[in-house]
Amino acid sequence: ACQSWQVTVVGAGNVGRTLAQRLVQQNVANVVLLDIVPGLPQGIALDLMAAQSVEEYDSKIIGTNEYEATAGSDVVVITAGLPRRPGMSRDDLLGKNANIVAQGAREALRYSPNAILIVVTNPLDVMTYLAWKVTGLPSQRVMGMAGVLDSARLKAFIAMKLGACPSDINTLVLGGHGDLMLPLPRYCTVSGVPITELIPPQTIEELVERTRNGGAEIAALLQTGTAYYAPASSAAVMVESILRNQSRILPAATYLDGAYGLKDIFLGVPCRLGCRGVEDILEVQLTPEEKAALHLSAEAVRLNIDVALAMVSDG
Numbered sequence: 349a350c351q352s353w354q355v356t357v358v359g360a361g362n363v364g365r366t367l368a369q370r371l372v373q374q375n376v377a378n379v380v381l382l383d384i385v386p387g388l389p390q391g392i393a394l395d396l397m398a399a400q401s402v403e404e405y406d407s408k409i410i411g412t413n414e415y416e417a418t419a420g421s422d423v424v425v426i427t428a429g430l431p432r433r434p435g436m437s438r439d440d441l442l443g444k445n446a447n448i449v450a451q452g453a454r455e456a457l458r459y460s461p462n463a464i465l466i467v468v469t470n471p472l473d474v475m476t477y478l479a480w481k482v483t484g485l486p487s488q489r490v491m492g493m494a495g496v497l498d499s500a501r502l503k504a505f506i507a508m509k510l511g512a513c514p515s516d517i518n519t520l521v522l523g524g525h526g527d528l529m530l531p532l533p534r535y536c537t538v539s540g541v542p543i544t545e546l547i548p549p550q551t552i553e554e555l556v557e558r559t560r561n562g563g564a565e566i567a568a569l570l571q572t573g574t575a576y577y578a579p580a581s582s583a584a585v586m587v588e589s590i591l592r593n594q595s596r597i598l599p600a601a602t603y604l605d606g607a608y609g610l611k612d613i614f615l616g617v618p619c620r621l622g623c624r625g626v627e628d629i630l631e632v633q634l635t636p637e638e639k640a641a642l643h644l645s646a647e648a649v650r651l652n653i654d655v656a657l658a659m660v661s662d663g
């Protein structure tokens with residue numbers, strides 16, 4: 349039989365619909381876009397099908413309100429949830445989004461039991477742990493999207509500062525997708541040259557701080573929403589690395605079982621993403637200060653995991 353990849357995107361908000369658009373337009377996979385709002389995913393899907401001949405792609409998209417229609421997907425991406433409002437922390441979203449994510453992950457995996465699961469909903473690291481817990485999937489098949497976004501933001505800020513080409517820049521951001529994330533300037537380069545040789549320390553500190561606030565800066569500007577172009581693009585490259593078995597090294601929230609001295613937590617570290625999901629975790633050398641900062645970020649995530657688990661109803 350003919351076979352093509354299928355991705356389920358749960359949630360047809362700004363991130364979900366933009367991710368769906370990228371996946372079909374780049375012919376990465378066919379997409380099933382699911383949302384609880386009647387008509388919304390169907391309308392978006394029809395709109396994107398009408399763009400096929402104009403944009404010249406042949407991947408298909410359907411919209412649905414029923415999980416049954418998502419059956420047989422290779423990757424499931426959970427974007428459903430409430431977005432941050434200005435002044436709201438990612439953790440404020442905890443209670444509301446815990447049940448949305450738990451139900452979405454359970455239902456989607458019921459119809460696509462072999463899928464790899466990517467979580468995008470905030471608070472990211474906590475929601476990823478929760479999705480892993482409620483689905484009972486092997487940890488290799490569950491990951492969260494945040495590190496690609498956070499490191500892309502740092503790349504953008506470095507490029508703006510130096511007038512450099514963004515794709516010449518490599519950055520590394522570890523830790524949770526929150527105020528305690530850990531951008532690591534000494535692992536950031538422009539065509540192989542460490543930024544520590546190109547930018548004064550004070551300016552680097554400003555770029556690091558701007559990265560930590562990257563989501564909040566955009567939310568404050570938008571007033572009625574949060575970032576979605578870069579988040580959708582970031583999730584799309586993770587999906588692509590998995591489906592095309594590219595083995596890209598991308599930072600992702602992954603299950604740590606001893607790496608970086610951390611256990612039983614999902615946290616952002618560099619991973620090799622291929623057809624089996626997270627195929628490897630890269631453990632980079634950290635100074636004692638950096639390690640302490642990473643553990644601080646982990647503790648902030650851990651505090652919320654127990655709260656989130658307690659808030660999720662059974663079933």
Ligand code: PYR
Binds near residue numbers: 470562566574
């Ligand atoms: C971000 O843009 O980073 C969010 O977490 C919303």
